[in-house]
Amino acid sequence: MATKSSPSPHCRHCNAGLDLPFADLGETPIANDFIAADELHQIEPRYPLRAYVCRSCRLVQLEDFVRADRVFRADYAYQSSMSSSWLAHAQHYVEDMIAALNLSSKSHVVEIASNDGYLLQYFKVAGIPVTGVEPAASVAKIARDQRGIPTIEAFFGEFEARKLRETIGPADLIAANNVLAHVPDINDFVAGFRTLLKPEGMATFEFPHLLNLMKLGQFDTIYHEHFSYLSLIALERVFGKAGLRAFDAKRLPTHGGSLRLFVCLTEATFSETEALNAIRHQEKQAGLDTDAAYLAFAEKPRTTKSALLALLGSLKQQGKMIAAYGAPAKGNTLLNYCGVSTDLIDFTVDRAPSKQGRFLPGSRIPIYAPEAIAARKPDFIVILPWNLVSEITNDLAYIRAWGGRFILPMPVPHLLDEAYHAN
Numbered sequence: 001m002a003t004k005s006s007p008s009p010h011c012r013h014c015n016a017g018l019d020l021p022f023a024d025l026g027e028t029p030i031a032n033d034f035i036a037a038d039e040l041h042q043i044e045p046r047y048p049l050r051a052y053v054c055r056s057c058r059l060v061q062l063e064d065f066v067r068a069d070r071v072f073r074a075d076y077a078y079q080s081s082m083s084s085s086w087l088a089h090a091q092h093y094v095e096d097m098i099a100a101l102n103l104s105s106k107s108h109v110v111e112i113a114s115n116d117g118y119l120l121q122y123f124k125v126a127g128i129p130v131t132g133v134e135p136a137a138s139v140a141k142i143a144r145d146q147r148g149i150p151t152i153e154a155f156f157g158e159f160e161a162r163k164l165r166e167t168i169g170p171a172d173l174i175a176a177n178n179v180l181a182h183v184p185d186i187n188d189f190v191a192g193f194r195t196l197l198k199p200e201g202m203a204t205f206e207f208p209h210l211l212n213l214m215k216l217g218q219f220d221t222i223y224h225e226h227f228s229y230l231s232l233i234a235l236e237r238v239f240g241k242a243g244l245r246a247f248d249a250k251r252l253p254t255h256g257g258s259l260r261l262f263v264c265l266t267e268a269t270f271s272e273t274e275a276l277n278a279i280r281h282q283e284k285q286a287g288l289d290t291d292a293a294y295l296a297f298a299e300k301p302r303t304t305k306s307a308l309l310a311l312l313g314s315l316k317q318q319g320k321m322i323a324a325y326g327a328p329a330k331g332n333t334l335l336n337y338c339g340v341s342t343d344l345i346d347f348t349v350d351r352a353p354s355k356q357g358r359f360l361p362g363s364r365i366p367i368y369a370p371e372a373i374a375a376r377k378p379d380f381i382v383i384l385p386w387n388l389v390s391e392i393t394n395d396l397a398y399i400r401a402w403g404g405r406f407i408l409p410m411p412v413p414h415l416l417d418e419a420y421h422a423n
Contacts (some may be wrong), residue, residue, distance in 0.1 A: 009052060009063045012186055012227065013238055016056035018063070022229075022294050023219055023301060025049040028336040029361035031223040031329035036358055044361060049333070051222055051229065053294045057237045060210055060229035060294070062222075064184065085391045087118060089254055090177075093204075094122035097173055101202060103128050107172040110164070110196065112156045113179035117143030124149065131168055133160065138354070157185065161192035171196050174203040178255070180235075181207055181226040190242040194265060202270070203244070203263045205235075211286055212257030214293065217300035217411040220334040221256070232259065232276075233283050239263060248273040256387045256410075300411070305338045308413040312344040315380060322407075323378035324348035325392055327355045327367050331384030334409060336362040345382060349373055373399065380415075382407045389416075 009018040027046040035044070050063045097103065109123050114132025116139045123130045124147075132151035134140040143149040154160050164171075174193055183189040193203045208221055210231040222229070232249070239245055247270040248262035259279065264270045287293035315322060324331065327350040335341075341363045349370045350356060356369050373381070373396060381399065383392050386408055393406055393416065406416040 011054040011057060011059060012061055012064075012184065013059050013234070013241075014054060014057045016054055018052035018054060018061070020053040020055050020291055020294060022051040022053050022060050022297060023049075023222055024051075024298075025219065025222060025301065025333065025337045028223070028333065031225060031332040031361065033361045034327070034355055034358040034367070035361060035364065040359065040364065046362075047224060049222065049224065049337075053291070054234075055291065057234055058231065058288060059186075059234040059238070060231070062224065062227050064227075083385075083388060083391065085388060086254070089252075090119040091122050093175070093177075094119065094126070097175075097204070098123075098126060098128070101173055103172060105129070108168060108170075109173045109175065110168075110171045111175040111177075113176065113182065114143060114149065114151060115139045117147035117149035117151070119175060119177065120149045121147045131164070133164070156183075156192055157188040158191045158195055161195035165196055170198040170201065172198055172201050174201070176203065177206040178208075178258075180205050181228050181230060184227050186228060186238055187241060190238055190244065193263070194243045197265060199265060200268055200270075201264070205261045205263060206252065206254070206258055208255040209251075209257050209259045210234075211283055211288065214286075214297050216256065217297075217304060218256050219297075219301040219304070219337070220330040220410060223329050223333045225329060230259075231283055231288050232261070232279050233288050235261065240266075246276060247271065249276045249279050251279075254387065301337060304334075304410065304412060308334075308338050308340070308409055309344075311407065311413050312340065312382075316344055320379040321346055321376070322380045322382065323373065323376070324365065324382040324384050325370075325373075325396065326350055326384040326388075327352070327360060328385040330386075332361055332363070334384065335360065335365070341365065346378065347372060347376070348384070377402045378404060380405050380407050382409055384409070386410050 011018055028049050029044045029046055051060055053060050105127050108129045110131045111120050112133050114120055114134045120130040120132050132143055132149050133154055133156050134151050135155045137153055140151045140153045143151045207230045210229045213221055236246060243266050244263050245266050246261045246263050250260040252258040252260055322345050324345050327348055342365055345365050347366045347368055349368050349372050351370055355367050358367050383389055383406055408414055408416055
């Protein structure tokens with residue numbers, strides 16, 4: 001008797017069927033669902049972590065299993081202001097945008113996914129009116145209470161954009177840093193920007209560039225909070241459907257290699273730049289408009305897994321204490337896919353008080369305050385937020401006093417040599 005097969009997934013942008021696999025990382029917990037001590041006896045829910053490529057529009061995306069409000073809960077733990085290098089990045093952005101757009105006290109800046117007010121605080125100090133939109137109550141409260149940033153708790157889309165336009169008026173600038181990948185309904189989300197922008201307003205989108213993810217094997221950036229993995233070739237189709245267009249682009253070193261796209265209404269007067277054309281050419285040369293480039297990616301997670309288990313296993317056999325630094329979502333994808341738990345990593349530390357005293361999802365590795373490094377003196381520290389390697393190795397340079405060394409897990413796990421600490 002034939003069994004009924006489950007329906008195939010469809011593209012969240014163009015609704016075409018999805019049958020081209022990109023990465024299958026098994027079943028994992030939600031990356032930011034940290035475990036309290038009194039929850040350790042409970043079974044964690046796990047969800048398939050599978051990404052596909054749309055052959056029609058080339059949007060790389062997860063198969064839907066988890067709702068956005070399940071991922072971005074009221075107690076969402078990630079705080080953007082915990083990284084000093086990210087704060088510096090935000091401050092530079094603000095300075096650039098004020099100069100480029102001549103922003104003043106008569107302007108209005110909106111940030112989507114404004115988190116704890118890490119970016120808008122710099123516009124506020126410059127005397128520019130701001131509004132944040134943030135769905136997670138925990139970090140929205142920090143923005144309001146600690147930084148005085150007007151923050152609306154909502155998922156952004158066309159409906160919310162209309163409400164905002166009625167209450168605060170159209171925006172001169174809308175910032176969207178590392179949020180576009182987090183939205184399940186990408187068409188509704190992007191349409192909201194056209195609704196909220198002034199006719200000559202500008203929106204900026206920052207996101208990890210899919211091309212870097214593929215070239216460097218950054219599969220750990222795949223997790224349930226990231227519904228999409230973004231390229232210019234796919235986003236130009238998404239923007240076009242919403243009546244928007246990209247006119248400029250900037251490569252950024254953040255998050256292992258990101259893009260910042262400058263976007264306006266289709267009919268606005270901004271001229272297209274050579275920098276944008278250069279990225280179009282780069283993606284085409286890399287084959288992002290063909291199936292072969294995506295199919296070749298599948299082997300990279302397996303290579304990293306084998307190497308990481310071999311390295312950590314060898315060090316443990318020598319009786320070494322191994323700690324980790326950070327509790328980022330990418331680290332939880334890495335640890336769960338590779339099957340790393342407390343048998344290989346004794347503990348991790350994180351600067352966010354909201355994570356301290358909890359345990360990593362899946363691996364159940366305990367999270368302590370950073371002072372635990374000096375107290376316990378581990379022989380090796382695995383840097384889970386590898387995109388912040390310079391900041392972390394500088395902050396923890398003192399581990400060399402007892403011969404401590406760093407392990408960088410991506411793209412191929414390896415020990416950092418002493419020369420690196422001079423950065």
